Structure formats: C-alpha cells, structure tokens
Amino acid sequence: MIDLIGYGAFFLTTALIFSLVTLGLNLQWGLTGLFNVGLAGFVAIGAYTSALLTTPDDAARLGGFGLPILVGWLGAMIVGGIAAALTGMATLRLRSDYLAITTFGVAVVVQLVALNAQKLTGGPFGIGFIPRPFGRLAETPLLFNLSNLAVVCVVTLIVYLALEHLSRSPWGRVLKALREDERAAISLGKSARFYRVQAFAVGGAIMALAGALQAHFTGFIAPDNYLPILTFQVWVMLIVGGSGSDVGAVVGSVLVWAIWAGSGTLTSILFSPEQQARAASLQIVAIGVMLCVILLVRPNGLFGERPRRMRFGKRAKATASESGS
Amino acid sequence: MSLQFVVDGLLTGSMIGLGAIGVTLTYSILRFSNFAHGDFMAWGTYATLAVVSAIGATFGKVAPIAPLSFGWPLLVALVVGMAFTALLALLLDKVLFSRLRAQGQAIIVVMASFGASMALRSLLEFSFTSRPTYFSRAIQIAMPVGFGIRITPDQIALLLLTALLVLGVHLLMTRTQIGRSMQALSQNAALARIVGIDVAGVVRVTWILGAALACVAGVMIGILVQIRPFMGFDMLLPMFAAAILGGIGSIPGAVLGGLIIGIAEAGAVQLIGAEWRAAVSFIILMAVLFVRPIGLFGVRER
Numbered sequence: 266m267i268d269l270i271g272y273g274a275f276f277l278t279t280a281l282i283f284s285l286v287t288l289g290l291n292l293q294w295g296l297t298g299l300f301n302v303g304l305a306g307f308v309a310i311g312a313y314t315s316a317l318l319t320t321p322d323d324a325a326r327l328g329g330f331g332l333p334i335l336v337g338w339l340g341a342m343i344v345g346g347i348a349a350a351l352t353g354m355a356t357l358r359l360r361s362d363y364l365a366i367t368t369f370g371v372a373v374v375v376q377l378v379a380l381n382a383q384k385l386t387g388g389p390f391g392i393g394f395i396p397r398p399f400g401r402l403a404e405t406p407l408l409f410n411l412s413n414l415a416v417v418c419v420v421t422l423i424v425y426l427a428l429e430h431l432s433r434s435p436w437g438r439v440l441k442a443l444r445e446d447e448r449a450a451i452s453l454g455k456s457a458r459f460y461r462v463q464a465f466a467v468g469g470a471i472m473a474l475a476g477a478l479q480a481h482f483t484g485f486i487a488p489d490n491y492l493p494i495l496t497f498q499v500w501v502m503l504i505v506g507g508s509g510s511d512v513g514a515v516v517g518s519v520l521v522w523a524i525w526a527g528s529g530t531l532t533s534i535l536f537s538p539e540q541q542a543r544a545a546s547l548q549i550v551a552i553g554v555m556l557c558v559i560l561l562v563r564p565n566g567l568f569g570e571r572p573r574r575m576r577f578g579k580r581a582k583a584t585a586s587e588s589g590s
Numbered sequence: 591m592s593l594q595f596v597v598d599g600l601l602t603g604s605m606i607g608l609g610a611i612g613v614t615l616t617y618s619i620l621r622f623s624n625f626a627h628g629d630f631m632a633w634g635t636y637a638t639l640a641v642v643s644a645i646g647a648t649f650g651k652v653a654p655i656a657p658l659s660f661g662w663p664l665l666v667a668l669v670v671g672m673a674f675t676a677l678l679a680l681l682l683d684k685v686l687f688s689r690l691r692a693q694g695q696a697i698i699v700v701m702a703s704f705g706a707s708m709a710l711r712s713l714l715e716f717s718f719t720s721r722p723t724y725f726s727r728a729i730q731i732a733m734p735v736g737f738g739i740r741i742t743p744d745q746i747a748l749l750l751l752t753a754l755l756v757l758g759v760h761l762l763m764t765r766t767q768i769g770r771s772m773q774a775l776s777q778n779a780a781l782a783r784i785v786g787i788d789v790a791g792v793v794r795v796t797w798i799l800g801a802a803l804a805c806v807a808g809v810m811i812g813i814l815v816q817i818r819p820f821m822g823f824d825m826l827l828p829m830f831a832a833a834i835l836g837g838i839g840s841i842p843g844a845v846l847g848g849l850i851i852g853i854a855e856a857g858a859v860q861l862i863g864a865e866w867r868a869a870v871s872f873i874i875l876m877a878v879l880f881v882r883p884i885g886l887f888g889v890r891e892r
Contacts, residue, residue: 300697302625302704355876359883361697362623366830367879369625370872373827381865493823497708500701546715553709557686560702564693 267407274410276526277519281417282479284518287502288424288511289471295508296432297464298444299353300361302496303368304472306375309491310348311341311473312480313379316392319481326384326392334398338477345473350466357461372496379488391487395480413482420478421515424471428511431467440464494549498525501556507569516567525552592738595856601745601814603852604752608807609825610832610844611759612800618776618839619796620691622699623830626682626707627804628822630675632714634805635812635821638664638671642725657743659726660813668809672802679801680794682706688793707823714819722816725809748810755806756845759799763841768795776839777889824868828855831871835878837888846886850874 286308293299301307315337323329332340352371356364379386386392398416402409431437439460442450451457480486498521506517528551532544559566609631616624645663646652654661686706690699732740763769771792774782783789804822811821832851836843855870878885 298697300700355879359879362617362700363834363879363883365625365697365700366623366827366834367875369830370827370875374869374872377866377869494708497704500704504701543716543719546712546720549712550709550716553705553707553712556705557702557709560698560705561686561689564695564698 271407271410274407274414276522278410278414278417278482279479279526280519280522281414281421281515282475282482283499283502283522284515285417285421285424285475285478286472286499287506287514287518288421288428289468289475290499290503291508291511291514292428292431292471293465293468294503295510295514296437296444297440297461297468298361299357299461299465299468300365301368301465301468302365302500303370303372303375304499305491305493305495306368306372307345307349307469307472308476308479308495309372309375309379309488311345311476312486312490313386313392313476314344314473315341315477316395316480316486317385319396320392320394326387334396334481337481338474341473341477342470345476346466346470348473349469350462352469353462353465357458357465372491372493376488376491379491386488389488391485393485395484395486397481397484400484417478417482420474424474425511425515428471432511436460436463497549497556498522498552501552503566504556504559504564505566507566510566510568513566513568520567521552592860594739595860596853597739597741597745598859599853599856600749600849601810601852602855603849604749605807605810605848606825606828606832606852607845607848608752608755608803608810609829610836610848611756611841612804613829614833614836614838614840614844615772615776615796615800617833619772620687620699620793622687622691622696622703625700625703625826626710627800627829628824628826629707629710629714630679630801630804631808631811631822631825632819633678633710633808633822634671634675634801635808635817636714636718637674638667638805638809639723639725639812639817641667641670654726654728658747659728659730659744664725664809664813668806671809672805675801675805676798679797683793683797711819711823718819720819722818724816725812744813748813751806752810755803756841759803759841762799768792772796827868827875828852828871831875831878834883835874835885837885839889840885840887843885843887 286304289307290301290304293301315334317328318330318332318340319334319337320329321331348371352367353364356367379391380389382388397403397413399409399412402412432441439450439455442453443455443457443460447457476491479490499518502518502521503514504517505521506513506515525548528548529545532548533541536544609627612630613624613627616622616627642663645667649663652661652663686702687699690702730742730744732742734740761769763773768791771782771787772795774785774787775789775792807825808822811817811825815821828848828851832847833844834847835850836845836847851871851874854874855867858870859867
C-alpha cells in the first residue's frame with residue numbers, strides 16, 4: 266500500500282513536470298499560434314542552467330556555484346526566456362514554418378552542446394549531485410516523494426494561475442486577437458512581432474523552469490533526457506488535452522503520461538529483455554499514430570477551444586482545398 | 591589544410607541537395623515543411639537494401655561492376671526503392687496530409703508530418719533494430735587525383751549520378767508541361783487553378799519526385815557511410831537549411847544550397863572537429879534568416 270502511494274506520488278510528480286512544459290507550449294501554440302518543435306532544447310537549457318548554478322564546485326567543468334535552488338530555478342527561467350526571445354526575434358517576422366525549422370535547429374544545437382561542451386555540461390555523462398529539495402528526507406522514500414509532489418504541485422498551480430490570469434488580461438487578449446485575425450489586430454496598433462516574441466519568451470521560460478524542476482527532482486541530468494522524443498511527447502499531451510486550454514494541458518499531460526508509463530510497464534512484462542528496445546520503438550509508433558489520428562478525428566482534443574483560423578490559414582486553404590480532393 | 595574537404599563536401603552536399611529538392615518542392619507547392627522527408631530517405635534506403643538482399647538470395651552472389659563496390663542488383667534495387675518511396679509518400683498524403691490540407695490549417699500539417707516522422711522512424715527501428723548496416727563491406731582504395739585529394743570510384747560514380755539527376759529534374763521543371771504546371775502552382779495557386787491546371791496531378795508528381803530523389807540520396811548515404819533508422823532524421827536540418835539558403839521553390843537553389851552546406855560541414859570537420867558538424871547548418875540557417883530570408887534564388891512571397 267505504502268509502495269503504491271509512493272509510486273503514485275512519483276508518477277504524479279513526473280506527470281506534473283510534463284504538464285508544466287505543456288503549459289508553456291500551450292502559451293506558445295494554443296494561445297499565440299507559434300509552432301515550437303524544439304521544446305526539448307528549452308527544457309534542456311533550463312535543466313543545465315539550474316544544475317550549473319546550484320551544484321557544488323566541480324574542478325572538471327565550469328562552476329558548480331553552490332547557489333540556493335530557488336536561484337537556480339530563477340536563472341533557468343531567465344536563460345530559457347532569453348534563448349526563446351532570440352529564436353523568436355530571428356524568425357517571427359517570417360512565415361510560421363521558419364519558426365518550426367529554427368526551433369528544430371535549436372534543439373539539435375542544444376543537444377550538441379550538451380554532448381560536446383564537456384567543460385560546461387559534463388558531456389555525455391551529464392551532471393550529477395544536483396541538490397534536491399528535501400534531500401534530507403531521502404531515507405524515507407514515501408515522505409521524500411510526497412514532499413517532491415507537494416513542491417511540484419505548488420509550482421504548477423502558480424504557473425497555471427498566472428497563465429490563466431495572463432490569458433484573460435489585455436495582454437492575452439492581444440495574443441488571441443493576433444491568432445484569430447492578424448490584420449485586424451495590427452490595424453488596432455498592436456505590433457504582432459513584439460507580442461509574439463514576448464509570448465514565445467514566456468513560454469520558453471516556463472519550459473526551462475520545468476527542466477530545472479525535473480533536474481532537481483532526479484538529481485542527475487544527461488543529454489539523453491532531451492532527445493526529440495521529449496518534444497514529441499509534450500506535443501501529444503497538448504493535442505490530446507486540447508490546445509488553447511490550460512486545464513486541457515494539465516489533464517492531457519497526466520493522461521498521456523499514464524498511457525506512456527502504462528504501456529512501458531506492459532512491454533517490460535510482455536517482452537524478453539533483449540526485445541525491450543524494439544518494443545519501446547513500437548510504443549513510439551503507437552503514440553505517433555495516435556497523434557495523427559487525433560489531428561484527423563478530433564483536432565480540438567478533450568478541452569480545446571472551437572476551431573479557429575491560423576496565421577496564413579486562409580492562403581493555405583486556397584491552395585489545398587482542391588488538391589485534397 | 592588539405593583540399594580533401596572539397597570532395598567530401600561535394601559528396602555530402604549532393605546528398606543534402608537531392609533531399610532538399612523534395613523539401614523545397616513540398617514547401618513551395620503544398621505549402622508546408624515536411625518533417626517526414628528525412629524518413630522517406632531512410633525508408634527508401636531500407637527498401638533498396640531489402641531488394642538487394644532478395645536479389646542476392648535468388649541469383650546468388652553477383653560480381654560488382656569493374657571498379658565499383660556494387661553491381662547491377664543495387665541499380666535494379668534502387669529503381670524499385672525509388673518507386674516504393676514514391677508510393678509511401680503518396681499513401682501518406684492520401685491518408686494524412688491531403689485530409690489535413692483540406693481543413694486549411696497549414697501548420698497542423700507540419701505537426702502531422704512531425705508525428706508521422708516519429709512513427710515511420712520508430713517502425714524502421716522496430717523492424718531492422720538501430721544497429722547500422724551496409725550495402726557492401728568491401729573497402730575501396732581511394733585514388734590520388736592531385737592537390738592532395740583522394741577519391742574512390744564509387745564517389746565519382748555517385749557525383750556523376752547526382753549531376754545527371756539534377757539536370758534531369760531541371761529539364762523536367764523547365765521544359766515539360768507538368769514542370770511548368772508545378773512552377774505555376776507554386777507561384778500563384780489561385781491563378782494556376784483558374785487556367786485549368788490539374789492540381790491533384792501536380793501534387794502527385796511533387797510527391798513522386800521528392801520521394802524518389804530522397805531515396806537516391808539515402809542510398810548514397812548507405813553506400814558511402816552507413817544505413818541506420820536515424821540516417822534521414824539527421825539530414826533534416828541540413829536539408830531545410832539548404833532549401834532556405836537556396837530560396838524556397840528553386841531547384842538549382844536547393845542543390846547549390848546543399849553543396850554550400852556540404853562543403854561548409856566538411857571544412858568545419860577539418861578545422862573544428864566532427865562532433866560540431868551538425869551545428870554548421872544551424873549557423874548557416876540563422877545567417878540566412880537574418881540577412882536574406884528569401885535565400886539566394888528566392889522570390890518574395892506575394
């Protein structure tokens with residue numbers, strides 16, 4: 266029983282950290298219509314920044330500044346936000362696809378830096394000894410897991426409430442207006458690019474915060490944690506939950522993580538150890554197909570807003586309506 | 591530094607360029623960036639490999655053509671592989687992309703292509719495992735051709751093949767009716783439809799052309815490097831960068847962009863080290879987006 270509660274707490278903690286990333290993506294995509302296929306890169310930036318700031322001094326690499334955990338989280342958000350703002354400034358005056366390609370590139374480069382810049386990131390072996398909040402409780406796993414869950418719950422709640430407030434504020438209304446009808450919003454004197462860069466930066470900062478939380482929760486990070494599969498999982502979470510809805514982002518994350526972890530357990534029971542890697546790839550196929558089916562059948566997910574027009578949507582419609590027939 | 595990087599760069603550039611033709615065509619005619627294009631590459635290569643093994647099983651061991659590492663089975667298999675990849679692209683368009691295009695949300699199609707890419711790649715990993723394989727394990731002796739450059743017969747043959755294919759595609763785009771229809775559709779879709787261009791036909795040819803060339807590029811990687819499920823995905827960023835550097839919609843641009851990126855990558859490998867190779871295309875991409883987002887031969891969007 267106690268094991269079960271402990272596992273439940275562990276599961277929920279991971280799921281809620283995912284839901285933080287999904288909330289960030291929802292601000293970028295759901296609210297503003299900005300397509301980020303490199304979010305794993307921003308999560309990694311947050312994790313590494315916070316790890317560098319808070320770990321004890323390490324002669325093999327830069328820093329290990331031993332700062333308090335909260336400073337690490339703040340630093341993660343700042344660096345993640347700046348990285349996202351730079352990405353946005355480079356591409357947001359161009360067609361929306363360019364942002365997709367650039368973010369994809371950001372993830373590739375972050376992965377390269379994590380792997381190769383040993384002095385900064387510890388290379389393929391990553392960074393260990395990241396301080397954990399309530400690390401003293403590690404001897405009693407249940408208490409430790411529950412306190413972690415409490416921390417993550419509080420952070421998620423704060424971000425959720427802040428995002429709900431933001432999306433109802435004048436700032437959020439401008440973003441929605443831009444998403445629905447760019448020309449009309451611009452004619453009211455709103456600078457499309459400026460607002461979009463802001464939204465993208467705030468989303469990136471939230472993703473980085475999630476990365477930092479995860480790093481302090483597991484105590485160890487390595488480049489393998491931030492492969493494209495992470496980006497993919499979060500996208501499925503947002504689409505299942507319904508883009509545009511913060512509730513959907515959280516529910517979708519918990520639901521998809523439950524499916525993912527459940528099918529992972531199932532494959533480890535059903536397949537022999539040497540077949541595990543293959544079974545894991547089949548798991549990814551299933552989730553990929555699921556994403557495509559949801560896009561086709563129920564594009565608004567569980568809690569999504571009504572269908573809406575996207576940037577450049579009208580022109581794409583004109584091109585495609587016949588070619589589809 | 592030795593001039594060897596020029597040959598290495600031209601070879602990598604050929605692979606990138608052939609792939610970028612498909613990317614640039616999908617982008618300019620179907621108006622979305624196809625993240626599954628790299629996986630067409632990998633699927634085509636594995637299909638070719640499967641046919642080569644099947645021929646080997648039926649006809650026994652076939653001697654390779656004089657100085658090359660491969661014989662007629664690979665050439666036959668390549669043609670079959672190209673056809674297979676084209677069918678795969680058409681199928682994916684039918685069940686997924688065309689339906690989403692009909693809903694009129696361009697960026698949703700991009701997302702679907704991202705999902706399809708993940709599924710396709712993992713399916714390859716499931717069927718063939720992630721262990722690399724090869725068309726041939728024979729080792730070729732590189733011939734010195736002066737200036738400190740060495741080149742193998744395979745490399746010469748593949749460079750020639752690339753040149754032929756690019757010339758062929760260029761002629762197809764400029765001298766035939768279907769090519770002109772494709773250009774018309776990419777320049778002004780509404781007008782193209784008014785003058786009665788067969789849009790569905792153009793869409794089909796776009797997929798067939800892009801997928802077949804992706805298969806050739808993949809087989810080139812298979813011959814010169816190795817075959818892995820991730821081989822195409824790793825080419826995605828260089829291909830996008832090449833298509834944007836060359837100017838979206840321009841076939842000579844895509845090829846030239848590919849060659850520039852290939853040579854830059856090979857130079858960086860010599861100067862800085864192979865581990866940073868993948869960053870080269872990103873730097874070039876960012877430079878193009880800041881300085882000249884329409885690329886070398888691009889036209890401003892209307």
